Every structure is written in C-alpha cells, then in structure tokens.
Amino acid sequence: MKKNNNNLVEEFSLRFLINRISIFFSFLKSQKNQIILSSISVLFFTISFNYLIKPKYYAKTSFVLDNDNSKGMGELSSVASLAGINPSSFIDASSLFQIDNIQDLYRSDAMLKKTLLSYGDFNDGKMLLINMLGKIQNKSDKWKANKIVFNKENNLNRIQDSIIKITTKKIREKNLVVTKPSRKTTILNVEFNHYNEEFAKIFNEKLVANVNEFYIKSKSFKTGINLNVLQKESDSVRNVLNNSIQILAALDESIPKLNPLLKTLKTPYQKAMVDVQANTAIFQELVKQLELAKVSHRNSTPLIQIIDSPVYPLENSKWKLSETLFYGSFLGFTLSIILQMILSLYKKL
Structure with missing residues (x-):
C-alpha cells in the first residue's frame, strides 16, 4: 500500500512539473514580441556600452629571478680552502631582498617615485x-598656472612631493598588480593598467627596469x-713591487765585480732582494684573494631573465564582438523574461 502511495506521489510530482514547464513556455510564447x-534593446545597450566606454589597457611583464647562489658559494668555499683562505670573508649569508619581499619593493613609494620621475619616449x-600623466589627466595647464614644473634635475618642493605621494598611492591601489603565480617558482608578474595604452606600456617597462637595477646593485x-x-x-x-725590482736591478748594476770579502757592500742589494721577495709574496696573496672576490661577486649578482614583456597592441578590458553578442543576448533574454514575469504578476494583483 505504501509503495502505491509513493508511486502516486512521484507521478503527481512529475505531472505537476511538466504542467508548470508547459505553462512557462506558453507564457514565453505569448510574450515573445x-x-x-x-532582448534587442539590452543587446544594443551592451554593444554601445562596450564600444563607447574607454577601455583599460594591461601592460604585463613576467620574469624569472635566479637568486640561488648556494651551489656557487659551495664551490667557492672549496677553492678558497685549497688556497688557504678563509671563505667566510667572501660568502654573504644575507637574505636581503628575497623573492617574497621584491613584491613590496615594486609597490614602494621610492620605486614608484623614481619611475614617475623617469623619462619616457612618447609620441608627443x-x-x-x-608630466605625461598630468597631460593625460588634463592637469598640465593647472600645474603651469600654479608654477608647478617637474624636472628630474631639480629638487622637489613641498607641493610637488605632495602630488607625487598622492599619485603613487593611487597607482599602488588601482593600477599596479604584482603577483607570484606559485610559491614553488621564482617567477614574478608585474602588471600595470591604465586608460592610456602608451602610458601603460612605458610605465610598466620603466618600473621593471628601475626595480631590477636597484635589486641587482643591492644584492x-x-x-x-x-x-x-x-x-x-x-x-x-704591483707598483711597489715594480719599483723594488727596479731598485734591485740598479743596485746589481752598480756593483758588477763585488769583492766577496766586502760584505757590507752587499747590504743594500740584500735589503732590496728582501723587499722584492716580500712584495712578491704579498702580491701573490692579493691576486688569489682578488680572483676569489671576482667569483664571489659574480655569484652574488642575481640573474633576472625577462620571459614576457608588453607589446602593442596591449590587452584591454573591451569585449570582442562575439563575446559582446553572446553576453548581451544572454543578459537581454534573461532580464526580459524576469521583467515580463514581474509585470504579469503585477497585473494579477
């Protein structure tokens, strides 16, 4: 008996569902015009909005940072030990500017300020x-009227510093995105967006160049x-050694047939010989340390390899025509159905 009741409930539910679907499609048919x-109105509005609104342009640079010098430092330590030199004087264990805090370096006021005060080759x-940003934002005339002139060679005054500070804050909050795709890699993505395509590309390139240059110098x-x-x-x-060799040669020439019994005459020559030997030993030690220092310097200099750099035309926020038609049609159809259903319910009240 219970099984029969369950079958009746399921049959009723299915029949009810089919009935509601039939009513819904009948409603759509009656309101198709x-x-x-x-739908056409919404589609037209979507197309107009997409092509009339100024798009944002995205300039993106990706690069890999090779900062693992542990292998090179290990080899340097072995060579230094064989040469009898303490390797600790050449091995820098500092963790200055690891990959994680380079992201903060890109967002820092100092780097953004340096980039804003860098020269760029624009079409103008x-x-x-x-100055280019002020021109884009129609602030150039206002700055000139207030005698605000930015010049890289001159020190900034209080008003100029204030403008730079406000600008860097807006860039950091709205325009600049620095991401690390994976914790396991040393790849960084630096993206800058702006409504002016030319400015977006040049700012991105200058920022990457300034930060990477600062990073390499610091490391x-x-x-x-x-x-x-x-x-x-x-x-x-080397100069002292050359001079001592010259002195030794001159003394040797001054006494070509020295009497072996006159030992006091040999004293200047022997002193010069000692100076040559001492300077030679010092020079040899310095040469070893110098070569090791060169290896250490090469190992401590990080390798930054650009993977992708921004090229024209830049990606932008504007939809393609196919995307605009699809999203506009879907949005228009959905909103139209909802609107007709609301109007139908309102009439029944």
Missing part, C-alpha cells in the same frame, strides 16, 4: 612620466666594495 524587443616627445653591493678594495690594493702592491 515583448521579450524579443527587450621625450618627457617625464609624471652585489658588499661584494662589489670588497672587489674594488682588493683591486686597488693589488694595483698598489
């Missing part, structure tokens, strides 16, 4: 990016100083 007209000529700063010091010391000792 209004639905078609509304070579100019600072901040190799200590080893670079050490290398320069050793190079100067090596050159200085």
